[in-house]
Amino acid sequence: MSKKNSAKKKSKAGKVVAIFVALILIAGSACVVSYLVKRGQNAMNNYTVEPTAATEASDSHSVTEQDMPKLSCDDNSEGYIDGAVYIWQNKGFETFKGNVADAKAYAKSISNYKTALGNVKVYNVVVPTSTEITLPERLSKTFSNNQRENISTIIKSLSMDVTPVDVYNTLGQKRNESIYYGTDKYWTQLGAYYAYTDLAKALGKEPAELKSLKAVTPGNTFLGSHVKATISKETTAGNPMLISNPDKVTYYSLPKGVTVTALKKGDESPAEIDYYNTETEDGNAPNDIYNTYDCAYTVLKNKDVKQGKIAIVSDKFGYGIAPFLANNYNEVHIIDVDNFERNIKNYLEENKITEVVYLNGIMSANTAAKTAKTDAMF
Secondary structure: OOOHHHHHHHHHHHHHHHHHHHHHHHHHHHHHHHHHHHHHHHHHHHHOOOOHHHHHOOOOOOOOOOOOOOOOOOOOOEEEOOOEOOOOOOOEEEEEOOOOOHHHHHHHHHHHHHHHOOOOEEEEEEEEEEEHHHHOOOHHHOOOOOHHHHHHHHHHHHHOOOOOOOOOOHHHOOOOOOOOOOOOEEEEEHHHHHHHHHHHHEEEOOOOOHHHHOOOOOOOEEOOOHHHOOOOOOOOOOHHHHOOOOOOOOOOOOOOOOEEEEEEEEOOEEOOOOOOOOOOOOEHHHHHHHHOOEEEEEEEEOOOOOOEEEHHHHHHHHHHHHHHHHOOOEEEEEOOOOOOOOOOOOHHHHHHEEEEEEEEEEEHHHHHHHHHHOOOOO
């Protein structure tokens, strides 16, 4: 064999060896990669992800928003500000300045109450003002913050063990009815009734039909808080347009089997009272129809309903809705946040109450001083 042929054979053999070694290295690398992948998968399977703030925030209550029907009385006229009240069509509307921080702070407090109350079921209702519902948006947005967004923030910020009851849509659909007063910041009892239908359903109860309730309309007229808020040197009695357009009030009688007891602030023991004031006079505020304004708590007891006890912890909006719940519960306890000075948990335990509704107007819900009064009950 020539030296040339011998060199060729050695070169060929070298290539074969190189290829063989390369294949071994590739196979080995594949095994290592496979091992690392499997080890990584096992590690992921055994790894528990700790929830982050973003993860927790995604687990929140949902909100369904509906468009409101057209406001039938909107004639495209403009209004004006008088003091802290917006005047339009001889009616007054509050200015709302609540914000996201206020909404979240309120939701945090309600969530904390649920934690403190343990097994007691907690519900939350926030009532929008007439500015949001019965004033055209083209006007309300010029001086007042958006209440739909604020209430949605509250609902989404509540802990999942609190049940939110969103009455905004129902009130919005009824905006062309008399659901708010024109001279006062509160809802009428008709407005409270529509909110009650939402609350009753959330509580698993069948709402009483409106046609089954006896409506009573006193003969006198009423002038509410908007009139007082517009008193000035120029208008010593209040805005003349509001005074020229006083409110009429309609309330709904209590069920026949209901008796009412209440503890007036400063008294040592509760006494039986009439829930409604039947001796109102011209110029009284609309909510003067209730005899409960200076009470720490009021109890409506229906002998015809054999079971169920519920408490409403509320600002003055609660007095309008409570009589309707008396159709569904043996006892309805109204706890006034301005006058109640006891420990709420002890009160609920003593009275064997297992359901609590925190119901507030949106102004109260966005006012730290109001929330502080509820905080003080613990």
